[in-house]
Amino acid sequence: MLYLRLDLQYFAADEKTEKATPKKRQDTRKKGQVPKSQDVNTGFLLLLVFGTLYLLGGPMKNVMTGMYEHAFQEYIHWEVTENHVHMVFSEMTWEISKVIAPVMGVAIVAGVASNLLQVGIMFTAEPLKMDLKKIDPIQGAKKIFSARALVELVKSLLKISMVGAITFAIIWVNKNDMMMMSQKSLEGALDFFGTTTILMGLASALALLILSVLDYTYQRYDHEKNIRMSKKDIKDEHKNIEGDPQIKAKIKEKQRQMSASRMMSEVPDADVVITNPTHYAIAVKYDENKFDAPYVVAKGVDFVAQKIKEVAKANNVITVENRPLARALYQQSELDRPIDEDYYKAVAEILAYVYQLEKKM
Known part of the structure; x- marks a missing residue:
């Protein structure tokens, strides 16, 4: 009976039931283990990119159409020489850069801002270190059939369903106008499809942001669960900090x-x-x-x-x-x-x- 009681006390001491100490949180953060949702990054990215397209779509369209007009009105009459080819590529690259640069800049800002919002400033090379456990097939199989993998599957299906439903609803609402595009000019058709695409992107981005709040909450819960400590772990940590009494x-x-x-x-x-x-x-x-x-x-x-x-x-x-x-x-x-x-x-x-x-x- 005494041995049974001691065994029960030993297993109880090893159960991960206690919240992580500040030192444990700091150590896990140094290893790059922080609660983070990729949906927050995706939602911010889509929202800012499509917002930029909505605000700068007109000037971008003018740059692109002007580039095509210039190409078919002037470049087409040039002789194919080394200097002319170099000039065409240089001017085309510059014009395309004026269209792409704002979108790329906003995408970089969105990525940095979403990570700072979730994680804050953190520099660590731990995730880049070689770890043979990452290529262990047994550990990989365990991850595939784990509860976390099931949650990720349900989350992916939910995202696909939400985005699909939103885009279908917008197309369905505008189906009559879409059928009449053959009767409109090319510029009118471009305006319609551009506006519809931006509307679908913004609506999908908002839906993903709402979903990302739930996902981030789950990621924090899962992170807190993974870094829990047993009473024995806390005692050992205290000994390491304060020093073994002996x-x-x-x-x-x-x-x-x-x-x-x-x-x-x-x-x-x-x-x-x-x-x-x-x-x-x-x-x-x-x-x-x-x-x-x-x-x-x-x-x-x-x-x-x-x-x-x-x-x-x-x-x-x-x-x-x-x-x-x-x-x-x-x-x-x-x-x-x-x-x-x-x-x-x-x-x-x-x-x-x-x-x-x-x-x-």
Whole structure:
């Protein structure tokens, strides 16, 4: 029964039930994994392109018809020479560029704007890296028969149905005028079919934009579902950010050892070691070139205190017992810093005693 309970707890800890942490979201974004709908791009592109055609359709038609008129009225009479061919191609390219450039510029703006609207500014090369899993046939088969593939199929059928219904409805409404086009001039027929085509494009673009709102909502939901984390994942991430407690404890212990070793190396240069006598030991030094007051070069309690006294004895550093001063200096003083003014007199008396003793010796 105990093993069963532990197994259930283990599986519960591995279930992806928690929302992604900010670090997880940042890592997935760096990999290029962001919620994005291609329908938003398509809808924006079609809307702006057909809007541009609606606004600039007249000037574009004039450029194209003028180009054909010029070709059949002037170019047709030119001799076929290298210079004339070069001139024809250059002028034709320039005229066609005046028609295509606005449409291409608007298409680029639409693509950039739709991506910024969904994703924001993001630069990553992760999707371009070689990944053998992308050509794994088993993984490919799983994607084909996955729930996401089914959703994409339903979405594609819905888009085709919507666009087809819209275009058919517009053609059906204008069927009578369309049947009478044979009775109108070429310019009238071009105006009619151009206007009808732009109307179908704008209506389809609006329909795709409405559909893209639903698709983007689904993409966000699917993205949030894919980046969910288990409680174990969150704990592991916290350990990675803050550091493993055991490793941190070892690092602190190592730092203490290094500090103690460095502190012990200062004891031989101390002027005096003030003791408790058993629990505290504080090594004090006075160097007027460093500080205006005596300062603590080493301090410790219990084992460290005994070690300080041993090093002091081995290096002939005088030890003086003063219980209240030793306890006070340990609590109120910092390593390699001058002692507090409250203890100047007491420490000065001890140093004077030590200097006199050394002078006698």
